[in-house]
Amino acid sequence: MPPQYYAPPLPPGQQYGWGPLPPQPPRRKSGGTALLVVALLAVVAAGGVFLSVKLTQGGDGPIATAPVATESATAKPTLAPSSVPPPATTAAPRPTRTTTTVTPPKPVQTVNPATYNAAHRLYKTGVMRTVNCKQAKTGLGNGSQALAYFKAIKACLDRAWPTQVAASGGRFRSPGLVVWGGSVNTPCGGGVGRSFYCPTTHTIYMESPSIVSFYKQNPTFGRMVGTFTMAHEYAHSVQWMTGLGVAYTKLRYDASAAGALQLSRRLELQASCLGNVFLGANRNSYGITGYAYQMWLYDVNNSGDRPPYPRDHGSTTNHGAWSRAAFQSRNPASCNTWSASPARVS
Numbered sequence: 344m345p346p347q348y349y350a351p352p353l354p355p356g357q358q359y360g361w362g363p364l365p366p367q368p369p370r371r372k373s374g375g376t377a378l379l380v381v382a383l384l385a386v387v388a389a390g391g392v393f394l395s396v397k398l399t400q401g402g403d404g405p406i407a408t409a410p411v412a413t414e415s416a417t418a419k420p421t422l423a424p425s426s427v428p429p430p431a432t433t434a435a436p437r438p439t440r441t442t443t444t445v446t447p448p449k450p451v452q453t454v455n456p457a458t459y460n461a462a463h464r465l466y467k468t469g470v471m472r473t474v475n476c477k478q479a480k481t482g483l484g485n486g487s488q489a490l491a492y493f494k495a496i497k498a499c500l501d502r503a504w505p506t507q508v509a510a511s512g513g514r515f516r517s518p519g520l521v522v523w524g525g526s527v528n529t530p531c532g533g534g535v536g537r538s539f540y541c542p543t544t545h546t547i548y549m550e551s552p553s554i555v556s557f558y559k560q561n562p563t564f565g566r567m568v569g570t571f572t573m574a575h576e577y578a579h580s581v582q583w584m585t586g587l588g589v590a591y592t593k594l595r596y597d598a599s600a601a602g603a604l605q606l607s608r609r610l611e612l613q614a615s616c617l618g619n620v621f622l623g624a625n626r627n628s629y630g631i632t633g634y635a636y637q638m639w640l641y642d643v644n645n646s647g648d649r650p651p652y653p654r655d656h657g658s659t660t661n662h663g664a665w666s667r668a669a670f671q672s673r674n675p676a677s678c679n680t681w682s683a684s685p686a687r688v689s
């Protein structure tokens with residue numbers, strides 16, 4: 344169970360997606376001019392997706408909808424009884440009902456969310472054991488194929504994470520899965536153009552058209568993008584099952600704008616890290632080897648923040664570093680982004 348020491352409701356519109364779509368894959372064979380043309384077209388296509396996101400939602404990252412909450416507003420100062428003046432005997436000075444000396448009692452915070460996330464038991468749960476996950480043979484040529492593909496890997500994730508969640512003091516609940524295109528109506532917003540996890544519904548919303556598009560350009564790359572995205576979004580659900588996500592929400596309430604961005608990067612880099620713990624644990628049975636491994640590597644090494652989008656997911660350099668380390672270790676101990684130096688979560 345998530346810790347009970349706070350329970351701020353998640354504001355509508357807050358969602359934890361991947362953010363900018365990954366870059367175009369390298370082609371298997373160098374094609375000279377043709378390659379350049381394809382790359383240019385691909386960049387334009389990707390730009391179109393981003394543009395539509397911006398136009399329709401004005402930025403759907405957590406930043407855009409994060410409330411500027413003031414905790415102090417909830418602690419109401421009460422006038423002390425001493426403000427009632429005693430009966431005047433002589434020409435006493437008029438008592439002034441000043442509140443300057445009245446200090447509201449400080450709420451006792453037994454658990455610091457930052458400490459909670461940095462010292463979480465999840466990091467002590469050990470190497471994740473393989474569940475011998477098999478990649479769906481069906482590709483991602485259209486929406487219904489994508490649904491089958493994501494269902495298959497989700498079944499693996501549902502078998503892989505309960506042990507780790509329970510060992511870290513959380514309560515495992517299999518998240519929901521919705522595969523969609525165009526737009527989707529959720530308490531976390533529409534999420535136009537990208538996949539996301541919504542804590543309110545404990546559901547993963549996989550946006551299939553962009554991944555289908557990757558698949559059509561390069562099937563192996565499309566498979567790895569779909570696989571990694573699913574593992575990343577599922578990891579967000581793990582963050583909420585273990586209390587990490589709620590603590591993050593709490594921390595954000597008190598953070599500056601820059602601080603909120605850094606917290607978002609810690610959350611997102613951790614989701615990619617945990618996702619790759621699972622992928623590393625199942626790399627052989629799933630087939631993340633050979634050329635597929637190269638495409639996975641390209642994806643994680645080239646995913647991340649790039650101008651003009653907000654710095655809410657982490658640099659490509661850091662994204663690659665956390666992802667590769669987790670893939671190798673297969674251990675959530677590699678994923679403590681909450682105690683990492685600012686440089687490692689830049």
Ligand SMILES: [Zn+2]
Binds near residue numbers: 359362
């Ligand atoms: Zn994310």
